[in-house]
Amino acid sequence: VSRLGPGAEFDLIRRLLDGASGHHPGVRVGPGDDAAIVIGENIAISTDMVVEDVHFRRSWLAPNEIGYHATAAALSDLAAMAARPIGVLASVAIGPGDETDFASDLMAGVIEAADAEAAILIGGDVTRSPGPLVLDIVVVGDARAPVLRSGAAAGDDVWVTGSLGAAAAAVTAWLQGREPPAAARAAFARPRPRTREALWLVERQLPTAMIDVSDGIAGDAAHLGAASGVRIVLQAAAVPVARESELALAVAGGQDYELCFTAAPGAVQRVAGEFSSRFGVPLTLVGSVEAGAGKAAGAVVVDATGEPMDLVAFQHWGRA
Amino acid sequence: VSRLGPGAEFDLIRRLLDGASGHHPGVRVGPGDDAAIVIGENIAISTDMVVEDVHFRRSWLAPNEIGYHATAAALSDLAAMAARPIGVLASVAIGPGDETDFASDLMAGVIEAADAEAAILIGGDVTRSPGPLVLDIVVVGDARAPVLRSGAAAGDDVWVTGSLGAAAAAVTAWLQGREPPAAARAAFARPRPRTREALWLVERQLPTAMIDVSDGIAGDAAHLGAASGVRIVLQAAAVPVARESELALAVAGGQDYELCFTAAPGAVQRVAGEFSSRFGVPLTLVGSVEAGAGKAAGAVVVDATGEPMDLVAFQHWGRA
Numbered sequence: 001v002s003r004l005g006p007g008a009e010f011d012l013i014r015r016l017l018d019g020a021s022g023h024h025p026g027v028r029v030g031p032g033d034d035a036a037i038v039i040g041e042n043i044a045i046s047t048d049m050v051v052e053d054v055h056f057r058r059s060w061l062a063p064n065e066i067g068y069h070a071t072a073a074a075l076s077d078l079a080a081m082a083a084r085p086i087g088v089l090a091s092v093a094i095g096p097g098d099e100t101d102f103a104s105d106l107m108a109g110v111i112e113a114a115d116a117e118a119a120i121l122i123g124g125d126v127t128r129s130p131g132p133l134v135l136d137i138v139v140v141g142d143a144r145a146p147v148l149r150s151g152a153a154a155g156d157d158v159w160v161t162g163s164l165g166a167a168a169a170a171v172t173a174w175l176q177g178r179e180p181p182a183a184a185r186a187a188f189a190r191p192r193p194r195t196r197e198a199l200w201l202v203e204r205q206l207p208t209a210m211i212d213v214s215d216g217i218a219g220d221a222a223h224l225g226a227a228s229g230v231r232i233v234l235q236a237a238a239v240p241v242a243r244e245s246e247l248a249l250a251v252a253g254g255q256d257y258e259l260c261f262t263a264a265p266g267a268v269q270r271v272a273g274e275f276s277s278r279f280g281v282p283l284t285l286v287g288s289v290e291a292g293a294g295k296a297a298g299a300v301v302v303d304a305t306g307e308p309m310d311l312v313a314f315q316h317w318g319r320a
Numbered sequence: 321v322s323r324l325g326p327g328a329e330f331d332l333i334r335r336l337l338d339g340a341s342g343h344h345p346g347v348r349v350g351p352g353d354d355a356a357i358v359i360g361e362n363i364a365i366s367t368d369m370v371v372e373d374v375h376f377r378r379s380w381l382a383p384n385e386i387g388y389h390a391t392a393a394a395l396s397d398l399a400a401m402a403a404r405p406i407g408v409l410a411s412v413a414i415g416p417g418d419e420t421d422f423a424s425d426l427m428a429g430v431i432e433a434a435d436a437e438a439a440i441l442i443g444g445d446v447t448r449s450p451g452p453l454v455l456d457i458v459v460v461g462d463a464r465a466p467v468l469r470s471g472a473a474a475g476d477d478v479w480v481t482g483s484l485g486a487a488a489a490a491v492t493a494w495l496q497g498r499e500p501p502a503a504a505r506a507a508f509a510r511p512r513p514r515t516r517e518a519l520w521l522v523e524r525q526l527p528t529a530m531i532d533v534s535d536g537i538a539g540d541a542a543h544l545g546a547a548s549g550v551r552i553v554l555q556a557a558a559v560p561v562a563r564e565s566e567l568a569l570a571v572a573g574g575q576d577y578e579l580c581f582t583a584a585p586g587a588v589q590r591v592a593g594e595f596s597s598r599f600g601v602p603l604t605l606v607g608s609v610e611a612g613a614g615k616a617a618g619a620v621v622v623d624a625t626g627e628p629m630d631l632v633a634f635q636h637w638g639r640a
Contacts, residue, residue, distance in 0.1 A: 028362060032547070033469050034400035034531060035366035035461070042348060043363045046355035047458050049411040049445045080354035091369040091456045125369045131451020136411045138367050138458050141355070149353050211354060227352065 013092065013126040016107045022120030026086035026142055036087060036122035036140075044083035044143035048074035052095070052132035060174050063102045065189040067109025067135070073214065074137035075117050076193040076257040080212035081148075082202040083141030085195060087122035088114040091136040093129035110137070117195045145202055149227035152209035152262040158232055158287040159268055161194050161258045164217055165245030168253025184244040191257040197279050198259055206268055207261035216252035217286070218311050220260055221299035228262075231292030232299040236309055239301075240284045251301055252311060262289055333412065333446040336427045342440030346406035346462055356407060356442035356460075364403035364463035368394035372415070372452035380494050383422045385509040387429025387455070393534065394457035395437050396513040396577040400532035401468075402522040403461030405515060407442035408434040411456040413449035430457070437515045465522050469547035472529035472582040478552055478607035479588055481514050481578045484537055485565030488573025504564040511577040517599050518579055526588055530581035536572035537580055537606070538631050541619035544580065551612025552582075552619040556629055559621075560604045571621055572631060582609055 018032040029037035050070045052058060061069065071088060078085050090110045094103055103126075111121050122140070166187035173180035180188075194212070201207050209228050211220045217234065225232040234251075241250040265288075272283040292298075301309045338352040349357035370390045372378060381389065391408060398405050410430045414423055423446075431441050442460070486507035493500035500508075514532070521527050529548050531540045537554065545552040554571075561570040585608075592603040612618075621629045 029364075029466065029468065034397040035364040035403065035459075035463070037362050037364050037401070037463050037466055039362060042357050042359060043460075044349075044355040044357050045365065045407075045409065045458070045460055046443060047367075047409045047411050047445050047456070049413060049447050049454075049456060051413050051447050051449050051454075053450045054413075054448050077354040081357070083355060087365075089365065089367045089458070091367050093369060093371050093374075093454055123366060125367050125456070127369050127371050128374050129371050129452060129454070130373045132449060134369075134371075134413055134449070134454045134456075136367070136369060136445070136454075136456035138365065138409070139355075140363075140365055143355070143357050146349065146357055148349065 013103050013107060016104060017124045017126065020111065020121035024086055024120045027120060027122055031121060031123045036089065038086050038140055040142040042143045042146060044078055044081050044141045044146065045138065046074060046077035047136055047138045048077065049134065049136040051134050057174065061189055063105035064109030064112070067106040068113040068190050069188065070135045070137050071110045071113035072191045072193050073257060074139045075113065075119065075195065076191065076212040076214065078139050078141040079193045079195045079198045080210050080259060081143050081146045082198045082210065083143035083146065084199065085117045085119035085139065085141045087140045088119050089122060089138040090124035092124065093127050093134040095129050095131065095133050117193055147202060147207045147210040149209050149211055149224050152224055152228035152230050152289050154230055154289055154291040155265055156208055156262040156289040157265050157268060157285055158221065158234065158260065158262055158289060160213065160217060160240065160260045160284050160286050161197055162281050163240040163242040164213065164256045164258060165250030165253050166242035167191065167255035168249040169242065169245040172249065181244045188255060193257055194259045197281065200275065201261065204271060206263045208263055210259055210261040213256040213258045213260050214254060216254045217260055218251045218299060218301050224260065224262065225298040229293045229297050231290045231296050232287060233290055234287040234299060234301045236301050236303050238284065238286045240282060333423050333427060336424060337444045337446065340431065340441035344406055344440045347440060347442055351441060351443050356409065358406050358460055360406070360462040362463045362466060364398055364401050364461045364466065365458065366394060366397035367456060367458045368397065369454065369456040371454050377494070381509055383425035384429035387426040388433040388510050389508065390455045390457050391430045391433035392511045392513055393577060394459045395433065395439065395515065396511065396532040396534065398459050398461040399513045399515045399518040399579060400530055401463050401466045402518045402530065403463035403466065404519065405437045405439035405459065405461045407460045408439050409442060409458040410444035412444065413447050413454040415449050415451065415453050437513055467522060467527045467530040469529050469531055469544050472544055472548035472550050472609050474550055474609055474611040475585050476528055476582040476609040477585050477588060477605055478541065478554065478580065478582055478609060480533065480537060480560065480580045480604050480606050481517055482601050483560040483562040484533065484576045484578060485570030485573050486562035487511065487575040488569040489562065489565040492569065501564045508575060511575070513577055514579045517601060520595065521581065524591060526583045527581040528583055530579055533576040533578045533580050534574060536574045538571045538619060538621050540580055544582065545618045549613045549617050551610045551616050552607060553610055554607040554619060554621045556621050556623050558604065558606045560602060
């Protein structure tokens with residue numbers, strides 16, 4: 001049970017949370033009780049907090065886009081586990097000047113992003129904030145055949161879906177006082193979690209390890225490498241850079257919400273064309289997995305001559 | 321995957337989240353991957369957000385108490401469903417001036433409160449906040465035999481565990497510039513979710529509807545009444561008021577985290593003594609359920625003559 005302050009906006013959001021419609025076979029108890037109840041064998045749960053002026057600025061996004069962005073980003077973690085989304089819980093701390101419309105528009109964006117991945121709103125909390133707007137989005141899914149970060153083996157290929165760097169290009173433009181290109185703006189405001197793509201790949205038992213690209217592929221591949229006790233070598237020249245972006249942003253920019261996964265050598269090549277035509281999303285071989293336990297575990301981006309590139313030079317990019 | 325800003329404190333919290341030790345038979349994948357995975361038939365999930373200067377002030381609580389308070393409050397929602405706790409996810413937005421010690425002490429409080437209810441830390445997120453400290457605590461439990469808010473029937477008795485108003489007495493003292501009595505302070509800083517008590521009652525199939533008392537028993541009973549389509553009549557003289565408190569705070573103060581439940585008339589009386597001696601917590605008959613659908617559904621507090629009392633007069637109490 002939440003402890004609310006007074007005010008019409010809270011009543012409204014509370015009604016939105018409690019009265020959210022929508023049915024899902026995995027939901028036994030939806031919003032409006034002390035907890036939601038979901039049904040499933042392996043239930044995957046992840047939580048992702050976004051804070052105004054840390055992850056976004058209000059001037060960049062419409063209220064419904066703030067809700068959409070945060071929810072899609074959180075759902076991307078379920079895709080990275082190959083979990084089928086069931087429900088979303090949204091905790092929202094609303095700033096002092098926020099109008100009722102702002103809050104309900106924000107929740108509409110949360111519900112829309114959930115709906116796009118066949119999930120429904122099953123709960124949440126709402127409170128005041130004396131400062132920034134804060135959203136914490138909890139996502140719940142059915143992970144019948146979860147893909148962990150720890151399964152990569154030396155010799156595996158490394159793949160990435162889609163193209164990278166568009167969202168970071170939008171952030172960079174905003175930070176420089178420019179309006180971003182429409183495609184870059186959309187990549188940031190309304191990311192597409194790769195839910196169906198992940199399930200398709202897992203049905204074919206292809207990924208040995210998987211992560212979503214939220215902090216830039218270099219950093220996220222390093223998490224994969226560390227969890228698997230291997231060294232992931234990414235070829236800079238192979239990284240699929242979004243048209244609106246550039247290599248530095250594609251490698252270290254973040255907020256792409258594509259999937260980076262490893263697979264047995266040669267296994268994915270035969271289905272890459274089918275994947276691309278089915279989902280309208282390229283599948284790109286970006287590197288390989290080498291042995292490398294302990295301190296060597298992680299990831300490195302190499303240039304055409306095989307020399308490791310200086311990632312520190314990329315680090316200032318694309319951080320909101 | 322969270323998108324972190326730079327800084328040693330984030331690395332530390334991230335390590336705390338990723339490396340949290342602890343085993344639980346209900347946890348298949350713990351912290352450190354894109355999502356946690358829990359195992360169970362009916363998985364209950366609830367989320368509870370606390371914001372500095374809305375729900376607490378830093379001057380009131382030590383950092384580990386801030387974490388403990390928030391986590392115990394969230395776990396109380398699982399008790400209200402009669403769910404057995406499994407895991408906790410903690411999303412934390414840390415203020416600009418916070419030291420590394422502050423953050424790790426806070427997480428230690430989260431872990432301690434989880435441990436007290438036999439749950440383990442299974443995930444979370446950490447980010448900067450340009451303003452207040454914000455915690456969103458997600459609790460996950462196994463609700464084999466959930467008790468909903470909607471099962472109360474006319475004729476049922478209404479019961480409450482423990483005594484009410486102590487936490488609100490602490491808040492009132494702080495707001496008036498006084499140091500609260502030790503017992504009141506402890507009630508606020510380290511609430512005890514009634515997990516075992518709820519499971520014991522449900523084993524005996526006693527509660528027909530249940531809620532935790534987080535907003536004051538008048539308000540929470542009203543939620544029960546509304547969900548069940550009945551009118552709950554609470555006897556003011558029967559409300560168990562904590563020694564450090566008074567009736568107004570016990571009725572409308574909030575943050576008690578006791579359980580309010582309905583049961584068939586006469587059913588609980590025969591076990592109330594056993595309950596009290598087993599848990600060291602009184603079980604008090606505070607009212608009854610009357611028919612009352614539609615606008616009449618809700619709750620009312622009546623005085624010794626049966627006259628409804630004016631709850632608005634209580635409303636300014638105990639709100640942090």
